[in-house]
Amino acid sequence: MVIRIALVLCLFLLPGLAAGCGKRVVDLEQVSPEEKIVIKFSHVVAENTPKGLAAQRFADLVRERTRGRVEVQVFPNSTLYKDGEELQALQNGSVQIIAPATSKLAGLFPQWQVFDLPYAFPDEDAVHRAMDGYIGNKLSEILRQSNIQALAFWDNGFKQITNSKRPVIHPGDFNGLTFRVMINSQVLKRQFEKMGAIPVEKPFNDLYRVLELREVDGQENTMSNICSKNLFKVQPYLTVSNHGYMGYMVMTNARFWSALPEDIRAVLEGTLLEVTGWEREQALKMNRENMEKAVSSGQVQVHWLTENEKEEWARVLEPIYGEFREIIGGDLIDAVEELNRQRRERNDI
Numbered sequence: 001m002v003i004r005i006a007l008v009l010c011l012f013l014l015p016g017l018a019a020g021c022g023k024r025v026v027d028l029e030q031v032s033p034e035e036k037i038v039i040k041f042s043h044v045v046a047e048n049t050p051k052g053l054a055a056q057r058f059a060d061l062v063r064e065r066t067r068g069r070v071e072v073q074v075f076p077n078s079t080l081y082k083d084g085e086e087l088q089a090l091q092n093g094s095v096q097i098i099a100p101a102t103s104k105l106a107g108l109f110p111q112w113q114v115f116d117l118p119y120a121f122p123d124e125d126a127v128h129r130a131m132d133g134y135i136g137n138k139l140s141e142i143l144r145q146s147n148i149q150a151l152a153f154w155d156n157g158f159k160q161i162t163n164s165k166r167p168v169i170h171p172g173d174f175n176g177l178t179f180r181v182m183i184n185s186q187v188l189k190r191q192f193e194k195m196g197a198i199p200v201e202k203p204f205n206d207l208y209r210v211l212e213l214r215e216v217d218g219q220e221n222t223m224s225n226i227c228s229k230n231l232f233k234v235q236p237y238l239t240v241s242n243h244g245y246m247g248y249m250v251m252t253n254a255r256f257w258s259a260l261p262e263d264i265r266a267v268l269e270g271t272l273l274e275v276t277g278w279e280r281e282q283a284l285k286m287n288r289e290n291m292e293k294a295v296s297s298g299q300v301q302v303h304w305l306t307e308n309e310k311e312e313w314a315r316v317l318e319p320i321y322g323e324f325r326e327i328i329g330g331d332l333i334d335a336v337e338e339l340n341r342q343r344r345e346r347n348d349i
Ligand code: LMR
Pocket: 044, 045, 100, 101, 156, 182, 203, 204, 221, 225
């Protein structure tokens, strides 16, 4: 770790002295095609989202800090791979970094659905504690067994409900409506079934179209996705429910990563750490700003769930914890509950 930090410092802060660290900093103009390392970073959201901006910031900083030796090519909006294709492309080496919502990992790694459990995390801090502790370690280890290396955990935020049919306030209001859910997560499907709705799996790149054509009545998402994809323009009812969390696992092909020169890997990891802090701030800020934008647009009728209404939803959804205990793993579910217990103690609530 100490050696890694020293290398990062040499490369970031003291380029002129880098030779003294025994590492050569390559000049942009002098990078030969053989020396150049290209990293394709594919994701499915728009550029003006927390993930989209952070991916581009990472690319820009890496280019500057490696003086052109590493080129991170960012492919937003599913232009390279869409939902359902990304993970395989990473495993077979067609792409080097992806950052899917954790829910989408559930097809291969059902344990990751722990993040989909309704009302499991009261705020971002609770999610970060989970990722930094037992839950994050165990889930990262599960990925490693499939040649995937977890690099960073990026936030998006808490999900809200939108639909084109009617205000959704009480669980009964979901009855008979169809809701798009992210691919692969059985927990998310079950969540809508419990409310009496019909879940429909769709990749993100199809979402606007199916809502606009009213093939599907509603969906759940963060405000940054709702606004950056203009979903609020075709979904006149918005329920601010914060019923579930959506975050991203930034991940790479482990064989690719370990084959990188050590100094380059140190720059990439140091930069990613720095960008992760920035991304999390952007996520908070953009979700707040996008909420204001949707509300002030006059195009949506907004309902903020009261504490009592949230409790109504939570009561209906609570059995999901038991139903998925074996699939997700009792240890992970217990760890979430333990984190919440510690939080209550800390806050004395
Ligand atoms: C979705 O499919 O709704 C989101 O996971 C998209 C994303 O990556 O934020």
